Amino acid sequence: MPAPTTCAECDLLWEEYIRAVTAHLKIVARRHKATLQDDLAVLDELAPIEGDLARRELKARRAIDEHEAEHQPV
Numbered sequence: 001m002p003a004p005t006t007c008a009e010c011d012l013l014w015e016e017y018i019r020a021v022t023a024h025l026k027i028v029a030r031r032h033k034a035t036l037q038d039d040l041a042v043l044d045e046l047a048p049i050e051g052d053l054a055r056r057e058l059k060a061r062r063a064i065d066e067h068e069a070e071h072q073p074v
Contacts, residue, residue: 010064010071013067016060017057017063020059024050031050
């Protein structure tokens with residue numbers, strides 16, 4: 001069986017996705033803590049940040065899907 005080939009662009013796209021997911025999860029954890037503490041100021045601060053990170057995560061995942069389609073045989 002041949003060894004799998006690597007793709008530098010795939011690696012970069014997956015690294016970006018991991019960074020986006022990690023950042024999003026950190027904000028989700030902060031939001032959860034603020035919810036438990038009923039800290040409305042923090043919740044208000046985090047809402048737009050979480051939205052931006054969710055969009056960044058989705059965009060990164062779509063970029064992976066689109067790029068991986070290029071690896072599929074026709």
